[in-house]
Amino acid sequence: MDKYRIINDSDEVARLFEIFFNYVRVLIEIPKSDQEYCRQLFQAVFIKKDTIIETEGSLHKYHNFIVSGHMRNFHHNTEGKEITTDINDGPRFFTSYYHFIHQTVSNENLQCVTDCELLCISREDVEKAANIGLTTKEYTERVLQYYLEQSKQRIIDLTTLTGKERYLKLMNKHPSILQNVPLTHIASYLGLNAGSLSRIRQELL
Amino acid sequence: MDKYRIINDSDEVARLFEIFFNYVRVLIEIPKSDQEYCRQLFQAVFIKKDTIIETEGSLHKYHNFIVSGHMRNFHHNTEGKEITTDINDGPRFFTSYYHFIHQTVSNENLQCVTDCELLCISREDVEKAANIGLTTKEYTERVLQYYLEQSKQRIIDLTTLTGKERYLKLMNKHPSILQNVPLTHIASYLGLNAGSLSRIRQELL
DNA sequence: AACATTTCTTCACAAATGTGAAGTTAGAAT
């Protein structure tokens, strides 16, 4: 079975875009004409569990929107250990922002932890859309700001909360992550040892 | 003695702007005409040690550039405890980015920890400059991106390094912070208890 | 079903960090 599969069925594609526009609408209203253009630029794909869609040491080509499923962002530290820096579920954009913006060789990997339905747009098409004067630019700014706000909160959590508190917070905000993503990755994301996380979970029973 | 003092002496002002443009030049080249306009928009001020220039519960009015001195960003958590989220020395921009952009009531305080020389521009003037088509907008984006990159690295450090390693890293990158900022604030910034930081310092002797 | 692989848990011990009180030092204020 293939790891990638382009979704062609028009009903399926329509369903994905409906979720996409519902998500985007919260941040910014998109005119009908722009929506039509989006349907041309984004490609709908199904990606199998565990597939890595962008790898370290390369230029990341796509800006990805998770319609359904779970993804993580990870890299290898100097000792070769995997460090998971981000985990999220759809619907939501999920990209290695810094490298996508700077067009520098990335040191990060984007992996679909579960089966995923994605809407992907290439870097060039993002720019094409921005040049035509679509609402893209404004939207990109908001996505960046949202990401910044998330990072800020995460720093506060890491400096002020205990491991147990961070775990509970994640459990409350994203219960589906706990049910779908291996605890090894969650431990790394929370800044905990796998064994320590296991102990924390035990204490909560 | 006043806490704020507008710097009028033209030689002094010239010195501050020289440092400012030298800093900015690294990220983006500013045309002479724009530089002249900057001199009109930014105000040079001297601010005394310990003065808080923007407070929580208000709209932050200025975008601040530290020419010399040390500043910190802090807020109070639900238990009323001070949490220091950012510390830096000049030359460098230092602002509560999220709230400045969103123009929402801030929950953060900006404090000059030592005597500071600042160049400050009001929110309205930033927009004014952007509308006139100055290089401002592009520059603001880069500042934001830089801030994002910093946040990302800080998250990695908090999840993967021990307290001692984080302390050493700060010591190497910003030795002047250790000599000028109270350890209480540095401990909070590093996510450590003041006593623990003291112990770590002792072990390094 | 049988096997292999990954994920998760458990354990005992080590190391790191938190806590609050007490004491010391250093600076600021008068």
Add this chain to the structure above:
DNA sequence: ATTCTAACTTCACATTTGTGAAGAAATGTT
């Protein structure tokens, strides 16, 4: 100089987290 306050250290003890090995459980593969 004296006093006052804030900053820093120190200590003993509690709590949290790390570590690596071993085993149990779950999942995937053939």
